[in-house]
Amino acid sequence: MPTSTFRRQMLSIGALAATGTLMLSGCAGGFDDGGDAASGDTPTRIVAAIPTDPTSMDPIKSGALVVLSVFFHTFDQLVTITADGELAPKLATEWTANDDLTQWDFTLQEGVTASNGEAITAEDVAFSYQTILADPTGENFAYLSSVASVEAVDDLTVRFTLKSPFSAFPRNTSLISIVPADTYQEMGADAFAQAPIGSGPYLFDKIQTGVSYDLVRNDGYWGDAPAIESISLQPVSSDESRVNGVLSGSLDVAPIGPTQVESVEGQDSAQVFSALSNGVVFLGVNSTSGVLTDARIREAIGLAIDKEAITEGLLSGLAEPAATTLAPAVEGYSEDVTDPAYDPERARELLAEAGYAGEPIPFDYATDGRIPLSADVAQTIQASLEEVGITIDLRGADQQAHTLKVRGREMEGIYLNTWAPSTVDGDLPLTDLYEPAGNNNYAQDPRTAELAAEQRGVEGASRLDVFAELLSYSNEQGYYVPLYVPMNNYAADADLDWTPRADGLFDFTQTSFK
Amino acid sequence: MLLFIARRLALAVATVLAVVTIAFVLGRATGEPGALLLPDNATQADVEALNSALGFDRPLLLQYLDTLAGLVTGDFGDSYRLRESALGLVLERVPATIELAFWAFVIGLALAVVAALAIQLTGSRVLRAIVGWAGALRQSVPDFFFALLLVLAFSVLLGALPSLGRTSYASLVLPVVTLVTGQFVMYLRLLDAALSEQAGQDFVRTAIAQGQRRSTVLFTRMLPNAIVPVLGMAGLNLGGLLGGTVVVEVVFAWPGLGKLLTDAVSQRDFPIVQAGLVFVALAFVIVNTAVDVLVRRIDTRTAAA
Numbered sequence: 001m002p003t004s005t006f007r008r009q010m011l012s013i014g015a016l017a018a019t020g021t022l023m024l025s026g027c028a029g030g031f032d033d034g035g036d037a038a039s040g041d042t043p044t045r046i047v048a049a050i051p052t053d054p055t056s057m058d059p060i061k062s063g064a065l066v067v068l069s070v071f072f073h074t075f076d077q078l079v080t081i082t083a084d085g086e087l088a089p090k091l092a093t094e095w096t097a098n099d100d101l102t103q104w105d106f107t108l109q110e111g112v113t114a115s116n117g118e119a120i121t122a123e124d125v126a127f128s129y130q131t132i133l134a135d136p137t138g139e140n141f142a143y144l145s146s147v148a149s150v151e152a153v154d155d156l157t158v159r160f161t162l163k164s165p166f167s168a169f170p171r172n173t174s175l176i177s178i179v180p181a182d183t184y185q186e187m188g189a190d191a192f193a194q195a196p197i198g199s200g201p202y203l204f205d206k207i208q209t210g211v212s213y214d215l216v217r218n219d220g221y222w223g224d225a226p227a228i229e230s231i232s233l234q235p236v237s238s239d240e241s242r243v244n245g246v247l248s249g250s251l252d253v254a255p256i257g258p259t260q261v262e263s264v265e266g267q268d269s270a271q272v273f274s275a276l277s278n279g280v281v282f283l284g285v286n287s288t289s290g291v292l293t294d295a296r297i298r299e300a301i302g303l304a305i306d307k308e309a310i311t312e313g314l315l316s317g318l319a320e321p322a323a324t325t326l327a328p329a330v331e332g333y334s335e336d337v338t339d340p341a342y343d344p345e346r347a348r349e350l351l352a353e354a355g356y357a358g359e360p361i362p363f364d365y366a367t368d369g370r371i372p373l374s375a376d377v378a379q380t381i382q383a384s385l386e387e388v389g390i391t392i393d394l395r396g397a398d399q400q401a402h403t404l405k406v407r408g409r410e411m412e413g414i415y416l417n418t419w420a421p422s423t424v425d426g427d428l429p430l431t432d433l434y435e436p437a438g439n440n441n442y443a444q445d446p447r448t449a450e451l452a453a454e455q456r457g458v459e460g461a462s463r464l465d466v467f468a469e470l471l472s473y474s475n476e477q478g479y480y481v482p483l484y485v486p487m488n489n490y491a492a493d494a495d496l497d498w499t500p501r502a503d504g505l506f507d508f509t510q511t512s513f514k
Numbered sequence: 515m516l517l518f519i520a521r522r523l524a525l526a527v528a529t530v531l532a533v534v535t536i537a538f539v540l541g542r543a544t545g546e547p548g549a550l551l552l553p554d555n556a557t558q559a560d561v562e563a564l565n566s567a568l569g570f571d572r573p574l575l576l577q578y579l580d581t582l583a584g585l586v587t588g589d590f591g592d593s594y595r596l597r598e599s600a601l602g603l604v605l606e607r608v609p610a611t612i613e614l615a616f617w618a619f620v621i622g623l624a625l626a627v628v629a630a631l632a633i634q635l636t637g638s639r640v641l642r643a644i645v646g647w648a649g650a651l652r653q654s655v656p657d658f659f660f661a662l663l664l665v666l667a668f669s670v671l672l673g674a675l676p677s678l679g680r681t682s683y684a685s686l687v688l689p690v691v692t693l694v695t696g697q698f699v700m701y702l703r704l705l706d707a708a709l710s711e712q713a714g715q716d717f718v719r720t721a722i723a724q725g726q727r728r729s730t731v732l733f734t735r736m737l738p739n740a741i742v743p744v745l746g747m748a749g750l751n752l753g754g755l756l757g758g759t760v761v762v763e764v765v766f767a768w769p770g771l772g773k774l775l776t777d778a779v780s781q782r783d784f785p786i787v788q789a790g791l792v793f794v795a796l797a798f799v800i801v802n803t804a805v806d807v808l809v810r811r812i813d814t815r816t817a818a819a
Contacts, residue, residue, distance in 0.1 A: 053777070056597040063553060137564040142556035193597065209596060209603060211680075211769040234679065236767040237777075240662055241678050245767075248669035248677040400550055400780045407549035407561060419554065428555050437557035 042513045044229035046496075048506055049242045049254035053210040053235040055139070058193035059177035060131050060184070063139030065422055068175065069506040070213050070233060075177035075198035078106050078125065078158075079170050083499045083507070085278065085329045085424040087171055091120070091178060091199075092158075101165035101457060106173075108156045112222045114180035114199045122152035127181035129160075143172050143423075145431075146456075165457035168331065171423040201226050201509050210235060227512035246270050246491040253492040255504065257372045258318040264491040273490040278329045278502040279420025280322045281371055283381070283481035286411045286442040291361065296354040298478030301414065303340055303347035304388040305381055311484045314376055318489060322482040324471040325419065325433060329502040332426025332455070332467040339475045339482060347388040360391040362413030369399025371418050372486065378416055381483075407439050414481075422503055426467055427456065433480065434470065443479045522806075526799040530585070533795040537787055538581055546570045547594050547782035568594060581788060590789040593778070600785035603774065604793055610680055611770040614762070615755035617686060618693035623748055625694065626701030630740075634709050634732055642706065649699025661692045661765040678767040689766045693759060697751065701744055708740035742813050749805030753798035 054067040059075055072080075076091040092106040112120040129150040132140045146166045153159050162169065177198065184192050196204055201223060202215040213233040217226060236242050236254065243260050245251035247270055256264065256272075264272050283301070291297050307321035323339045326332050340346075363385075365371075365378035375396060382392045393413070397405070406417060417440065421428035432438040434448035441448075451470035455463050474480060488504045495514045501507060548565035569577060584590045590600040633642045652660065668688060669677035676685050712718055713736070721731045758772020771790060778786035 053596075055595050058597070061597060065553070136560060137567040139552055142553055142560055145557075190597075208769070209598060209606065210774065234767065236678060237773070238764050238767070241665075241765055241767055244662070244665045244670055244677045248665070248673060250669070250677050250679060398780060400782065401544070404545045404549050407558070408545075409558075422553075431557070432555050437559065439554075439558065 043252075043495075044227070044513070045232070046228050046230075046252045046508055046511065047232045047234065047250070048508070049236040049245060049251050050233050050506070051235070051237065051242075051255055054213065054233075056193045057196045057204070057207055057213075058189055059196070059198075060128060060140070060179060061135075061138055061189065061193075063143065063175065065503075065505065068422070070215070071177045071198075072200070072505065072507045073202040073215050073231060073509070074196065074200040074204055075179070076112065076120065076200055077175070077177055078173040081171065081174045081424050081501075081503070083501045083510075085331070085502050087174075090174075091125070092173075095170050097167075097169075101167050101169075101459070102162045104160040104162070104169055105153065106158045106160070106170075108158065109222060110156060112199050113220070114183065114197050115203050115218055115220065116180070116183060116197050118180040118183050118197075120178060120180060120199045121155045122158045123155075124181045125158045125178050126150045126152045127184070128178045129176065131184075132176065140176060143175050146172075164453075166427075167456060167459045167463055168423070168425045168427045171331070171425045171427075175422060202231060205230065224509075226509040228508050231508055233506065243491055246493065249493075253490055253496060253498065253506075256489050256491045258315045258487070258489060259373070260491070261318060261489050262316070269494055270491050271494050271496070273492055273498065273500045274318060274487045275500045275502065276320060276327065276329060277420060277486050277488045277504055278327050278422075278424050279418050280325050280327050280485055281319075281377070281416065281418045281483045282322070282325055283483060284406070284411060284415045284417045284440050284442075285479060285481065286413060287477075287479060288442050288444075289412050291354075291356060291359045292413060294354045294356075295478055296350045297356055298481075299340075300347040300350040300354070300356075300388065301385060301390065302475075302478055302481045303343045303350070304390065305384045305481065305483070306342045307484055308342070309384070310377055310380055314373060314380055315484070315486070318487045319484040322485045323475070325429060325474065325480050325482050326426045326467070326471065327420075327485045327502075330421055330424055330426050332464065334464055334468040334471065337468050337471045337475065344384075344388050351389060356390070358389070358391045360393040361385075362393045362395060362411075363415065364395045364397065364402060364405060364411055364413070365416035366399040366402035367396040369402075371416065374416060377483075381416075409439055409442065411442070420503065422505075424502055430455070430470075434474070440480075443477065445477065445479070448474060448479070519803075522799070522803045526796065526803075529799055530792055530795045533791050534581060534585055534788060535578075537791050538578055538784075541782065541784050541787060542574065542577070545782060547784070550781055551594060584788070585792065590792075591785040593786050594783050595781055596783075596786075600783075600789040603786060604771065604789045607769055607771045607774050608793065610768060611756060611758055611772070613686065614689055614693065614759060614768065614770060615752060617690045618697065618755060618759075619748065619752045621690065622694040622697040623701055623744075625698050626705055626744075627737075627741075629698075629702055630705035630709055631732065631737070633706060634713070634736075635729060645702065646699065646706075649695075649702055652695045653699050657692055657696055657761045658765050660695070661688065661762060664688045664692060665765070678765075680769055685766075685768075689759075689762050689768055692762055692765075693755070700751075701748065704744045704747055705740055708743055709736055712736045712739055738812055742809055745805050745809055745812075749802050753801045756797040756801065757794040 050066050050069055052066050054070055055064045056062040059071050078092040080088050080090040082088050091109055093109055095104060095106045097104050108122060114120055132138055133144055133147060146162045147160055148163045149161045151159050180197060183197050201218055201221045203218045205214040205216045207213055215231040217229045236245060239257045239260060242254035243256050243264060246254050247267060261272050264270050285292055285298055287298060311319040311321055324337045365374055367375050382394050385392050419429040430452040433440050434452045436449055448470060451466055455466040458466060488500055490500055497514050498511045546565045548561040552560055552564060592598060593600045593603055629645050665677045668675045675687050679685055718731055718735060721735055758770050758775055760772035760776050763770045763773040775790040
């Protein structure tokens with residue numbers, strides 16, 4: 001074959017392919033002028049990494065935690081949970097309950113409009129809640145399981161009628177975003193998800209599903225104007241990439257793992273934020289399975305684990321030992337609830353008393369995902385337990401397979417799990433841990449279910465007493481082994497003036513650059 | 515040629531069908547997605563309601579036929595998690611994937627051709643050893659680790675290139691360098707072996723004896739022959755790249771197909787898995803067909819066969 005033909009063919013194929021590629025780049029909108037806008041003046045744009053990609057931008061359907069980092073900026077919720085876990089007004093200025101806590105009236109802020117001009121009134125609030133309640137398969141439905149009905153009493157008053165008393169109900173409303181009802185209905189849910197309209201301090205500028213969620217300041221916002229003009233939330237799944245992103249200036253703030261804190265601390269261009277989270281890492285226990293039916297063996301497991309070896313050694317002090325299944329930041333936590341200290345001698349005695357003869361106990365954990373260093377944590381626990389003579393059958397799985405096993409109540413021994421209530425209130429985990437429908441509730445103890453329901457009917461100090469009773473009882477029975485409260489760690493631009501939230505979500509309305 | 519294309523089409527259909535069937539069986543064996551979609555405080559009743567709303571309570575055969583119907587109409591349904599058209603989500607990621615795959619492929623191959631020709635033209639053993647060694651050394655380092663080294667050097671220390679995202683042509687540099695350097699040595703070895711083998715053959719010796727310049731013989735006689743086996747390999751490789759380069763995509767937060775698909779698999783987001791696999795299977799078949807056509811045109815012996 002003559003050279004010229006060969007060369008011409010190769011050239012034309014190459015040219016064709018190159019054109020095609022460039023055209024495709026063009027079709028996708030080409031490139032953005034992304035990155036950090038840090039030059040000269042104080043920057044007013046934040047690029048923040050989120051660890052997983054958010055779900056749909058329709059807040060009626062979407063309720064996954066990570067998506068709240070978007071919705072806190074773009075929509076109003078009735079109330080808000082502040083960075084330190086306190087309940088505070090947002091769209092609602094005040095709220096009152098009737099005597100038995102079954103009916104809640106919320107008074108709304110006057111003169112609120114969505115970014116397209118539609119007024120936000122009690123009708124819109126009622127519509128948002130009613131639409132969620134109409135679809136039991138929605139992600140937000142579980143947060144409203146206590147609600148019987150919602151109605152607009154007048155333009156500025158919304159009334160919630162509950163199925164049973166619930167003192168912490170306002171906290172659950174911090175998770176539910178209000179959409180402008182007419183706009184939502186006119187557009188339809190699918191179109192709304194593509195171009196969502198809310199009344200929050202920021203507007204959606206550009207959505208690239210799974211790539212970036214760009215927001216700009218809403219200059220017509222009814223509340224205080226935030227300092228930051230634009231926010232870009234970008235899913236970055238790798239820990240290493242998030243650290244490098246901050247160190248190289250591609251990102252302004254990013255969640256990082258406990259092992260990476262030290263490497264960021266030594267850098268001039270970046271700072272570390274660490275704050276105790278609202279979550280507790282614990283061992284779930286199937287107290288109906290094999291030797292674990294014996295309370296002495298469950299107690300021995302708790303006594304044999306050296307929590308400080310995990311928090312100080314493995315996690316370099318970026319966690320605190322936990323004595324209950326609630327973290328200190330969470331409403332319902334009580335300092336009075338204690339659990340027995342590390343005592344391997346006592347553990348051995350209990351095992352001997354119970355006649356434990358080395359029957360293997362399955363120990364399930366997720367090798368990745370929600371608990372940083374989970375594999376190392378699991379191995380440390382295994383070593384502690386084997387030290388006192390307990391035989392452990394360690395079984396690792398990926399996070400999703402592990403979650404499916406937890407949710408299917410399929411655990412046969414002990415398992416590593418974590419609970420972080422997004423309402424920063426102790427009520428949320430109770431259903432899952434202590435009530436009959438709970439995925440982690442193997443014991444099905446009527447006493448815990450009774451106390452879980454009881455705290456909903458009381459307020460203030462008496463509510464805390466019920467929590468203390470429940471959590472102490474849980475510890476005594478060894479239904480769970482609380483391990484530690486991890487810190488949320490972030491690498492951030494050295495000039496960022498920001499307070500991280502206990503729940504690990506982003507809210508930049510109070511943030512600025514120095 | 516018509517018969518050839520018809521055979522290829524039939525093969526493509528069979529491939530896609532097989533891929534979809536295997537994905538369906540494996541997917542259904544790993545559990546239903548409801549529990550992964552709802553928050554932790556959702557009860558088992560909520561999860562079951564969602565699973566049946568998604569159609570998981572229907573007979574498996576019916577679900578399978580539905581999947582096949584979706585395949586024919588091109589409607590794979592909405593992603594369970596993202597609640598958008600699964601095919602749309604896959605197609606959104608395709609440009610980023612093609613971009614990376616194309617440049618990695620072209621530059622990797624071109625570099626290998628240049629290096630192989632330089633080795634032949636100079637006849638230098640030292641050059642061959644150096645290039646071969648360097649390539650092998652790079653290939654022995656895992657991609658994610660090499661990528662991190664690049665990021666540390668060029669993004670963190672020098673601040674010259676973005677460490678993640680797809681925001682400008684500069685974003686392409688580090689991911690492409692990672693892929694190119696990883697593949698270079700494979701192409702080089704194939705080419706070098708093929709060229710060296712031909713160097714000793716009669717038609718080459720005759721051509722040189724006739725007084726043709728060594729470079730002329732190399733370009734006109736040897737290269738077209740040597741490129742044939744390389745193209746076959748490169749085609750397979752390009753198909754693989756088009757399926758997404760998960761490791762590189764994760765390190766550079768590159769919005770390609772690989773990350774979308776692996777996430778969808780672990781989230782049991784079956785519509786995305788199906789749509790993505792059909793795309794990858796088709797891309798594979800198309801690239802390989804294109805390579806075969808190309809080889810037949812370059813190598814007249816296969817065309818006659």
